[in-house]
Each structure stands twice: as C-alpha cells, then as structure tokens.
Amino acid sequence: MLPAVEEALKAAVQPAAGAGQQELHDMLAYHLGWVGEGAGPKATGKRIRPTLLLLTTSAAGGDWKTALPAAAAVELLHNFSLIHDDIQDNSEHRRGRKTLWAIHGVAKAINAGDAMFALAHISMEGLESVLTPKAFIQTSRLLPRTSLQLTQGQHLDLAYENQPGLNMDDYWPMVWGKTAMLIRACAQMGALVARAGERDLRAYMLFGEKLGLAYQVHDDLLGIWGDEEQTGKSIYSDLLSGKKSLPVLYALQQNGEFAKRWNNGSVQPGEVAEFAHLLEADGGREYASDQASKLTGEAIDALGAAEPEKTAGSALTELAEELGRREV
Secondary structure, rough: OOOHHHHHHHHHHHHHHHOOOOOHHHHHHHHHHOOOOOOHHHHHOOHHHHHHHHHHHHHOOHHHHHHHHHHHHHHHHHHHHHHHHHHOOOOOOOOEOOOOHHHHHHHHHHHHHHHHHHHHHHHHHHHHHOOOHHHHHHHHHHHHHHHHHHHHHHHHHHHHHOOOOOOOOHHHHHHHHHHHHHHHHHHHHHHOOOOHHHHHHHHHHHHHHHHHHHHHHHHHHHHHOOOOOOOOOOOHHHHHHHHHHHHHHHHHHHHHHHHHOOOOOOHHHHHHHHHHHHHHOOOHHHHHHHHHOOOOHHHHHHHHHHHOHHHHHHHHHHHHHHHOOOOO
C-alpha cells in the first residue's frame, strides 16, 4: 500500500505547482520527505494515518485502492498541522531535518501549511467517482469537521502552556481533539468507503479513537524518554519546553519532589536529566505506559467487534501493537 500512498500524495500535491509556484510545490515536497537533504524513508515518516485508512477499507470488505484519495487527504491534513505546529512550538527540526519555517521563514511556512490544508480537501474530490452521492457527501463532511477538532485540540495544547492548576481531566479533551479524532476519522473514512454497516462503522470508529489516544500517550513518553535517532527530537525536549504531557500531569498530582521542582520555574538543559529522573520516581512514566497499554488493548477489542476480514484485520492489530512498541 505504501508505494500507492506515495503516488497518490504526489498527485494530490501537484496542483500546487502552478505557473510561478515551483518554490511552493518544492516546499511541500521537502516537508513530505521527497526532496532536499536527508530525503527518504526517515524523512517521510511511516504514513500511519493513510495506512490505517486503507487497511480499514480492506478489513471492512472494500477495495483499498478506491480509498487512495482519502488516504492522501488525511496525510496532507496531518502534515498541514505539523507545519503549523513546528512554528507554534518554535521547533527547528523534525525527523532530523530542518523545519520549513527554519529554512524559509515563518510567513512562507504558514502559507505552505495553508496550501497543504487546501490540497487535502481537493484530494477528497477523487472519491466522487467511486462512491454513491450519499456516501460521498458523508465521507467528505468528515474532513472539515475533523480539521476543526484538530485545531480545537491544538488550541487547548497552546493554552495549557501558561495555565496553572491543570490536572489529568484537562489532558484527555486536548489529546482527543489534537490526535485521536484524526486517527478515528481515518478508520471511519475507510469503513465508509467500504460501505460498512452501522454496527461495524461504530466499532471501527471506537478502534480509531482508542488507538489515537494510545498513540498520543505513547508520544508523550517518547517526548521525554525517546531515542533521539528514532524521534528526530532532542532528548527530554518536552520537559525543556514545559509541555504538560500525561506523565507530567500525573506526577504533579502526586505533590512529590518533581512537583516541587516544576513549580520553582523552567528547567535548564544541564538539570533536565535529573528532572526526568524525579518524574520517573514519582510514577509519571509507569502511569503513562500503563495507560497506553490499556488504551491499545481497548482499541484491539473494538477492532475485534467489527469482525474484520482476516488478513487486513491481522495487519490492523499488528499496526496497533507496533505503535505501542515504539522505543522509549
């Protein structure tokens, strides 16, 4: 499926290369990992969202090739959010390469992200010839609604940076919008393209939602204890930025040594390793790891309730388990 996804993405990005617009197209191609220094598999990422969508289409009894326009759309939407996220987080590197804004400046990078957003919606038009009018409308409506949820989750994430008194109850609405809803939309679109029944559609949606939550919790763990070679980010980067991730929020509620140090102000690079040790000692790492495992299990249970086609269903289960085995 992955070679087909790349071809679909390249076709979806091509409209950006209008007269006098080669630089814009090249910026999008760079961000997607196709060109420039360090281009290749590490730069493109794993294309988890389109793969999930295509596997769900197949698991629900459909032809995954018919879902390629939607697969390209969700990957473009995801990458639009990454371009803007890098600007908002002042991140100069992603997947071991310079980010768009670090190369071209903030203004051009924002515009490139906007172009990626527009191209995602244009890509969905490719479903019109393979779906009934009702199914096409139902599937197409998902993208703008998911886009809103994505930005709402990101708004909370940004607002939380300087908001005191947060707890774990505040965490879940943020990651529900920021991460889980797009992954749920992937499973939902795949099932809709396959014309799954209402019962199975709900099961696939729950699978995607639980998997999305598990993915974000595990990402929180990687942001503190991940391997730099695997994540492309500096070790302990989330602690240095003061991100209120699940391990942090859990440890803050314990009111132990970590909470005392956190409340004393920002952490300096030279003390971040000790800070991470305090976080782990107060249970943040163990709690988040347990939550990620629990949510992954719930996702796999929901997938089983949909009674997926055997080969694609096994691949979806393997994908869910693999996301929970990323190196921490």
